[in-house]
Amino acid sequence: MTSQPEPTIFALASAPGRAGVAVVRISGTGAGRVLDFMAAPRPEPRRAVGRAIRHPEGGTVLDRGVVLWFPSPKSFTGEDVVELHLHGGRAVVQAVLAALTVLPGLRLAEPGEFARRAFEAGKLDLAEVEGLADLIDAETEGQRRQALAQATGALSGLYEGWRASVIDALAYVEAGLDFSDEADIGEKTFAEARSIIGVLVPAVNHHLDDGHRGEILREGFRVALTGPPNAGKSSLLNALARRDAAIVSAEAGTTRDVIEVRLDLKGLPVIVSDTAGFREAAGDIEREGMRRSLAVAQAADLVLWLTDATGPRTTMPAELAAVADRTLLVLNKVDLLSGGSAPVLPDDMVPLSVKSGEGVADLVERLQVIASERIGHPGETVLTQVRHRRLVELARDSLVAFLQGASDDVELRAEDLRRAADALGRITGRVDVEDVLDQIFGRFCIGK
Ligand SMILES: Nc1nc2c(c(=O)[nH]1)N(C=O)[C@@H](CNc1ccc(C(=O)N[C@@H](CCC(=O)O)C(=O)O)cc1)CN2
Ligand SMILES: Nc1nc2c(ncn2[C@@H]2O[C@H](COP(=O)(O)OP(=O)(O)OP(=O)(O)O)[C@@H](O)[C@H]2O)c(=O)[nH]1
Numbered sequence: 001m002t003s004q005p006e007p008t009i010f011a012l013a014s015a016p017g018r019a020g021v022a023v024v025r026i027s028g029t030g031a032g033r034v035l036d037f038m039a040a041p042r043p044e045p046r047r048a049v050g051r052a053i054r055h056p057e058g059g060t061v062l063d064r065g066v067v068l069w070f071p072s073p074k075s076f077t078g079e080d081v082v083e084l085h086l087h088g089g090r091a092v093v094q095a096v097l098a099a100l101t102v103l104p105g106l107r108l109a110e111p112g113e114f115a116r117r118a119f120e121a122g123k124l125d126l127a128e129v130e131g132l133a134d135l136i137d138a139e140t141e142g143q144r145r146q147a148l149a150q151a152t153g154a155l156s157g158l159y160e161g162w163r164a165s166v167i168d169a170l171a172y173v174e175a176g177l178d179f180s181d182e183a184d185i186g187e188k189t190f191a192e193a194r195s196i197i198g199v200l201v202p203a204v205n206h207h208l209d210d211g212h213r214g215e216i217l218r219e220g221f222r223v224a225l226t227g228p229p230n231a232g233k234s235s236l237l238n239a240l241a242r243r244d245a246a247i248v249s250a251e252a253g254t255t256r257d258v259i260e261v262r263l264d265l266k267g268l269p270v271i272v273s274d275t276a277g278f279r280e281a282a283g284d285i286e287r288e289g290m291r292r293s294l295a296v297a298q299a300a301d302l303v304l305w306l307t308d309a310t311g312p313r314t315t316m317p318a319e320l321a322a323v324a325d326r327t328l329l330v331l332n333k334v335d336l337l338s339g340g341s342a343p344v345l346p347d348d349m350v351p352l353s354v355k356s357g358e359g360v361a362d363l364v365e366r367l368q369v370i371a372s373e374r375i376g377h378p379g380e381t382v383l384t385q386v387r388h389r390r391l392v393e394l395a396r397d398s399l400v401a402f403l404q405g406a407s408d409d410v411e412l413r414a415e416d417l418r419r420a421a422d423a424l425g426r427i428t429g430r431v432d433v434e435d436v437l438d439q440i441f442g443r444f445c446i447g448k
């Protein structure tokens, strides 16, 4: 039985919409034929050449572009790849995509399908693919660095290195099994395995005990704006975003829905959420707003409690304080205080006036410092997502079980190590990961 060849896939690899240049990528055994029919002759591998791009039927010139030819296996996907660099007009791209569908054996790629083929060809492992998806999503410098390191194998190297150690230890344990009638050999090899795992476990624990730095950098440091109604939370949000993201009014109880803005503070992603004000006497809608506010505060890495300098110095309600990880007190509207001099405030209270702009830059600076303390040094190899964390925890638990288990039950101890190696292998996709593939590749846009 001959296996059906994979269809050749194509897609716009650059962003949709009008652009200077658009790139259409084609991957699979039919890619060379695209060149033959639409941009003959095939250029030298990996050399950009200017070519007329023609319709395969009739030969009408659709555009004058640049073409690239990456014969298998030296390509992004490992398959034959062709790139057509076109003028980025919508009609040009449409005409070329329509022309490609005319060729037999070609179809439009699904989201992430190019990356999936790169994975299946062994060009990228799963952690690298996830890094690539994060790189495409990266909005700040810190995120870019972390994602690029992961996309180019930093995490894979770490986890594969650990897995190699576990497999070393496993080999010792299994050697002991083979010599089970010679007890002293078994003991010796088991001790070797123990010493390998004894060194590994603290390293794994250290990696896990990172305060979720990589995950926060990847997802954004979350700041919740809370406070009594009318304190100026929405005004502050707008000032931070430098645009009118939220409605501001002199009426108390203006904000009900949660409004998010994303800031880039010196390369760190900070997500600020404006929420409904907290007060006792509130109607149904406002109460729902307060419920949401509480949920946002609970999920936040930092909760700001903003109060009006001319009003009563309300403290954070107990229900809010109870869910907040870390809080910062902010006193707004200091422009309204008579005398003009700033009030004497406790050290941990930040005075500002959204109206005059006074103190806003200082607050931004405080936020940046707090976020950077939490996220730590970029460039270190840190856990970046929950999928990895779960598997590293699973591996650690199995390694601890190995260390604590009875050494005379060698079969069970070997099983502990196999389970640990398996968990680590699932991070990079070295062992069965069918169950998560669709989820991971589905994150990509079409053309990646
Ligand atoms: N034009 C273009 N730019 C691009 C991409 C692309 O696909 N096309 N990329 C898409 O993500 C990124 C670069 N990624 C790439 C990764 C590997 C190969 C590649 O041809 N690898 C071969 C050859 C390596 C070599 O010559 O040593 C290989 O791995 O065998 C190409 C692009 C960003 N820029
Ligand atoms: N004088 C002065 N007024 C301010 C300042 N900041 C905000 N305000 C005013 O205070 C009022 C309430 O502002 P908002 O930003 O809507 O207050 P909020 O905290 O979002 O209120 P709710 O959404 O109702 O909880 C508006 O009239 C703002 O113009 C400030 O620094 N000084």
Ligand SMILES: [Mg+2]
Pocket: 233, 234, 235, 246, 247, 248, 254, 255, 274, 275
């Ligand atoms: Mg508001």
